[in-house]
Amino acid sequence: MRHDIEFDAEGALLRGWFYEAEGTTEPAPCVVMAHGWSSTRRMYLDRFAEVFAAAGLAVLVYDNRGWGDSEPAPGQPRHEIDPWVQVGDYRHAITCAQNRSEVDPERIGVWGTSFSGAHAYVVAAMDRRVKAVVTQAPFISGRATYANLARVDNQVVGPDVFTADRRARARGAAAAIIPVIGTGPGRLVGLPTRDSHAWFSRAREELDPGWPNEVTLRSLDNYYCYEPAKYLPEVTPTPLLMIVGSEDGLTGGNLAAVAYTSAAGRRTSSSCPVVTSTPTPARASPWPRRRRATGSCGTCRSRSPRRRADGFPAAGWSGMDGLPAPCGNRRWVRPTGG
Numbered sequence: 001m002r003h004d005i006e007f008d009a010e011g012a013l014l015r016g017w018f019y020e021a022e023g024t025t026e027p028a029p030c031v032v033m034a035h036g037w038s039s040t041r042r043m044y045l046d047r048f049a050e051v052f053a054a055a056g057l058a059v060l061v062y063d064n065r066g067w068g069d070s071e072p073a074p075g076q077p078r079h080e081i082d083p084w085v086q087v088g089d090y091r092h093a094i095t096c097a098q099n100r101s102e103v104d105p106e107r108i109g110v111w112g113t114s115f116s117g118a119h120a121y122v123v124a125a126m127d128r129r130v131k132a133v134v135t136q137a138p139f140i141s142g143r144a145t146y147a148n149l150a151r152v153d154n155q156v157v158g159p160d161v162f163t164a165d166r167r168a169r170a171r172g173a174a175a176a177i178i179p180v181i182g183t184g185p186g187r188l189v190g191l192p193t194r195d196s197h198a199w200f201s202r203a204r205e206e207l208d209p210g211w212p213n214e215v216t217l218r219s220l221d222n223y224y225c226y227e228p229a230k231y232l233p234e235v236t237p238t239p240l241l242m243i244v245g246s247e248d249g250l251t252g253g254n255l256a257a258v259a260y261t262s263a264a265g266r267r268t269s270s271s272c273p274v275v276t277s278t279p280t281p282a283r284a285s286p287w288p289r290r291r292r293a294t295g296s297c298g299t300c301r302s303r304s305p306r307r308r309a310d311g312f313p314a315a316g317w318s319g320m321d322g323l324p325a326p327c328g329n330r331r332w333v334r335p336t337g338g
Helices: 045-054 083-098 115-126 142-149 159-170 194-206 217-224 228-235 253-260
Strands: 002-009 012-019 028-034 058-062 103-113 130-136 240-245 267-272
Touching: 002 058, 002 083, 012 045, 012 083, 028 045, 028 083, 028 115, 045 058, 058 083, 083 103, 083 115, 103 115, 115 130, 115 228, 142 217, 159 217, 228 253, 240 253
Parallel strands: 028 058, 028 103, 103 130, 130 240, 240 267
Antiparallel strands: 002 012, 012 058
C-alpha cells in the first residue's frame, strides 16, 4: 500500500510516497531513495519501490527539494541542485522513515541512481544509521564529469560564467536558468548527451508532463565541486552494492569501476552493458562531435586526467585526480600536440 507523505527538512517541505512492506505486519527494513540530477520521483522510481515492497521492504521515496512536489527552502529558487543540501535531505528522510511504526528503525538502507547514487554512499559514510547501500550508475567525480558536459560550441565553460552569476545573485538578481537538455551546440545545457535527451524526453512525455526542463546555472557550479568518491573508503563496514554501466558516458562507468576499488569491506559490484540505439548519422546529428585527447594509460588505453591553468579540466579529457587507470597502472602516456 502506498501513502502520500511530507516531512520538514530544515524549512523545506519535502513530499513523496511511503510503501508498506508486503507480507508482514511487523516493523520492516526500509529503503530510502531519491532520484538523480533534475529528475522527479515519478520518473520510474515507483517501479523500483514496488519491487522492493513486494520483496518485504518498506520504501520511502521523495522528490528532492525544489523539484516535483517538494518545496525549496524559503527564499531559495526552485530547480537548484546543491549536492550537500541533498545529502542532508537524505538524512532527514531517514529520520522520517525511522519515526514510522511500519519501519524497523535499526534496519535502514539507502538507494540512489546517478547523482543520488553519489549521495547514497556519502550519506552512508557520514551516518551510521545506514545499514546497507545500493548505487546504480553512480556519479563519481564532478571535475572528471564536467569537461564532457559543460560545453558551448565544444568549448569547456570556465569559472567566469559562474562568478558573474554569483555576483548578480548577490546583488538581488534572479538565478540564471539553463535547460537541462537541448540540441543546440551554441547553448549551454545541463546534460548535453544524446542518451540524456532521449531519456528525459521519453520520461516527460510518458510519466511526468510537468517536468520543467530547467535548472539553475549554479547547479553546474555545484556539481563541479562535488567529489563524492573520496567518501567511499569511509562506507566500511556498511555493505555496499555498486551497479555500473560499463558504457555509461554520462556519469562514467570507468570512473565508477576505479573508485569502487577504494571501498574496503563488504562490497559487491555488477557491471551492466548500456543498450544504445543506432547512432544518428553525423551529418544529421544536432550534437557536436567531441574532440578527444590522445593521452592514455600505457596498458589499458584509458584516457588520463589533465587540467587547465585555472584548474578546470581540459577539453576532451576525463579521469580522476589521484586514481589509477582501471588496470591499476599510474603511468600515463602524454599526448603529442594540443
